[in-house]
Amino acid sequence: MPGRWLQRFERVVLVDVDPYAERLFRFNHGRRLRQAGTELLALQVDAMRELDALLADHTQASIFFDNVLGQHLYRVRELERAERELEGIAGRLSGRDWGSVHDLFSGPVEPGRRPAAPVMSFSAVNTPQGALAEGLSGTPLHKRLLAQVGGSGEWMDHLTSNVFPVGTQTHLIAWPFLPHYAHWLQAGWVG
């Protein structure tokens, strides 16, 4: 997240369950925020559970889920509940400006085939069946994306394919997380 983007805001409310998040956030962005006079408020709460209360407390806020929603399944450990809650987010945020960058799929790759750095690879649009990527013909999408990075073995579906409302333009980004492991991320903004 570029500090210069954060400088646009009068106040940033950082929400993370991790007690170390505020310290890391201040380490990464504190100087920029002070330069711009941007206030920082840090809350150590579960953003999914407290979402409605957070929205009510910050009625003018734009909301950005910074690599959070792809972890929801790991936190709740219930497939159907995780999928239902992820698909329900857009409705709860109706009328707000919000965005997210999150994992779509992750798994093992052939080392020689993975991209050397995060690359913005495909523009996509969300459909009732999930993202549809320009320039990637054929279905299902996950098989096309895996083929791009030499994916093999068992891949994780992070259940985020329907987080964005139908019609949202997004970017699908290949992220070489480890030499033998890659993620496909989806980034988008709902105005």
Ligand SMILES: C[S@@+](CC[C@H](N)C(=O)[O-])C[C@H]1O[C@@H](n2cnc3c(N)ncnc32)[C@H](O)[C@@H]1O
């Ligand atoms: C992959 S890390 C991303 C951290 C940071 N946003 C970044 O991009 O560098 C995911 C973060 O989301 C936090 N997190 C996951 N689920 C959360 C939830 N339901 N409420 C608040 N924080 C959550 C974790 O504690 C962790 O710090």
